[in-house]
Amino acid sequence: xxxxxxxxxxxxxxxxxxxxxxxxxxxxxxxxxxxxxxxxxxxxxxxxxxxxxxxxxxxxxxxxxxxxxxxxxxxxxxxxxxxxxxxxxxxxxxxxxxxxxxxxxxxxxxxxxxxxxxxxxxxxxxxxxxxxxxxxxxxxxxxxxxxxxxxxxxxxxxxxxxxxxxxxxxxxxxxxxxxxxxxxxxxxxxxxxxxxxxxxxxxxxxxxxxxxxxxxxxxxxxxxxxxxxxx
Amino acid sequence: xxxxxxxxxxxxxxxxxxxxxxxxxxxxxxxxxxxxxxxxxxxxxxxxxxxxxxxxxxxxxxxxxxxxxxxxxxxxxxxxxxxxxxxxxxxxxxxxxxxxxxxxxxxxxxxxxxxxxxxxxxxxxxxxxxxxxxxxxxxxxxxxxxxxxxxxxxxxxxxxxxxxxxxxxxxxxxxxxxxxxxxxxxxxxxxxxxxxxxxxxxxxxxxxxxxxxxxxxxxxxxxxxxxxxxx
Numbered sequence: 001x002x003x004x005x006x007x008x009x010x011x012x013x014x015x016x017x018x019x020x021x022x023x024x025x026x027x028x029x030x031x032x033x034x035x036x037x038x039x040x041x042x043x044x045x046x047x048x049x050x051x052x053x054x055x056x057x058x059x060x061x062x063x064x065x066x067x068x069x070x071x072x073x074x075x076x077x078x079x080x081x082x083x084x085x086x087x088x089x090x091x092x093x094x095x096x097x098x099x100x101x102x103x104x105x106x107x108x109x110x111x112x113x114x115x116x117x118x119x120x121x122x123x124x125x126x127x128x129x130x131x132x133x134x135x136x137x138x139x140x141x142x143x144x145x146x147x148x149x150x151x152x153x154x155x156x157x158x159x160x161x162x163x164x165x166x167x168x169x170x171x172x173x174x175x176x177x178x179x180x181x182x183x184x185x186x187x188x189x190x191x192x193x194x195x196x197x198x199x200x201x202x203x204x205x206x207x208x209x210x211x212x213x214x215x216x217x218x219x220x221x222x223x224x225x226x227x228x229x230x231x
Numbered sequence: 232x233x234x235x236x237x238x239x240x241x242x243x244x245x246x247x248x249x250x251x252x253x254x255x256x257x258x259x260x261x262x263x264x265x266x267x268x269x270x271x272x273x274x275x276x277x278x279x280x281x282x283x284x285x286x287x288x289x290x291x292x293x294x295x296x297x298x299x300x301x302x303x304x305x306x307x308x309x310x311x312x313x314x315x316x317x318x319x320x321x322x323x324x325x326x327x328x329x330x331x332x333x334x335x336x337x338x339x340x341x342x343x344x345x346x347x348x349x350x351x352x353x354x355x356x357x358x359x360x361x362x363x364x365x366x367x368x369x370x371x372x373x374x375x376x377x378x379x380x381x382x383x384x385x386x387x388x389x390x391x392x393x394x395x396x397x398x399x400x401x402x403x404x405x406x407x408x409x410x411x412x413x414x415x416x417x418x419x420x421x422x423x424x425x426x427x428x429x430x431x432x433x434x435x436x437x438x439x440x441x442x443x444x445x446x447x448x449x450x451x452x453x454x455x456x457x458x459x460x461x462x
Contacts, residue, residue, distance in 0.1 A: 063300070066294065067342060069292070070342050070346045099342050099345040099383065099384070100338060100341045100382050103338045103341060103342075103378070103379070103382045107334045107335045107338045110331045110334060111298060111301050111330050111335060112301050114330040115330055134381065134382060134383065134386075135383075139381050140382050143381045144382075147371070147375050147378045148334070150368070151334045151371050151374075152330065152331050152365065152366075153364070155365075156365035
């Protein structure tokens with residue numbers, strides 16, 4: 001029986017599903033945390049529920065936070081268009097960047113970890129095949145971890161040390177997918193698209209779809225999600 | 232006319248009211264941010280509204296966040312008693328500690344700062360006459376500031392540097408009160424008590440009341456808030 005436990009940020013996308021599979025494989029009992037943060041669609045949340053169930057997490061909490069109230073991103077503001085067909089996916093920080101999102105998400109994960117008395121937090125950030133978001137890089141994660149150990153009473157009292165685990169941070173998308181398949185991830189349960197249709201089917205054109213499709217192609221596998229015949 | 236602007240965390244208590252007065256005195260246009268985080272009473276929020284109005288902030292936002300969902304504090308859990316009459320107020324971290332609260336608050340302030348294009352955040356933490364909360368100490372603030380400059384796209388792109396201002400962090404409560412009085416703070420507008428009565432009047436016995444009363448006594452001033460004749 002597992003004796004160690006972790007809080008894991010679970011968006012319902014490919015990266016966080018694989019991160020959950022890795023945490024389980026490392027023997028962690030998982031407490032999954034998903035945010036309703038004003039995304040334009042609920043497909044991600046449904047995907048998070050499916051993935052959490054498939055991996056039998058100990059508890060799955062959905063937290064509603066109002067990042068949309070502050071604006072500044074195409075992911076939370078319906079008047080901004082999601083970009084498609086950008087030439088260089090890694091050149092600039094795109095309008096789908098949600099200001100300081102991972103800082104807010106990790107802060108909540110730290111609250112839950114401290115209340116539960118856990119010391120491990122998993123987050124599926126990736127700094128290789130990624131969208132240029134600064135809060136996906138190792139330097140940010142290291143700075144957050146250091147801050148966490150100065151912020152939380154249990155750490156300051158010397159009861160333990162918080163670790164932010166980023167098992168896929170240095171992997172290519174193809175490596176992530178291969179590792180997930182090895183660990184039994186059913187990627188049909190996941191959702192990555194920024195701009196799905198009314199039935200929740202992926203567009204195949206936004207950055208998230210393109211990274212995902214490129215990853216499956218490089219892994220020599222077929223993406224099982226429904227692109228509604230658009231590919 | 233003021234040309235610089237800042238986001239300021241405003242709880243409605245004595246410390247944040249004084250911090251707002253100092254920021255205004257330094258020439259900042261202020262965007263005040265107040266959290267409804269599952270506190271047991273709404274007096275603090277009313278106080279924040281009064282103080283924001285008195286200091287003519289540019290905008291005052293109230294954000295509801297559900298820290299009570301995670302539990303772990305007497306301030307958000309009605310089944311835990313607020314302690315009174317602790318012998319040494321600085322000896323241990325009390326049950327009124329809300330896990331990682333300032334990390335969450337500062338994360339939201341950073342979101343708003345990045346969206347507004349501002350670089351300055353004020354927080355009225357105090358590491359002298361305080362309740363032993365670890366996230367009020369200079370080491371935590373420095374670590375958060377470093378993390379912020381690695382998290383936010385505008386900082387990473389070199390557009391500027393975030394500064395977390397803590398103007399009262401090294402002051403005694405008496406010094407804070409004297410400075411506030413100099414700057415025209417009407418402390419009758421503020422609320423500090425953890426355990427007010429049904430009319431919102433301060434108890435005079437909890438840690439927050441005791442720190443406050445001790446500060447006024449040391450400053451040689453009378454606290455103008457209503458203690459309902461309990462003193």
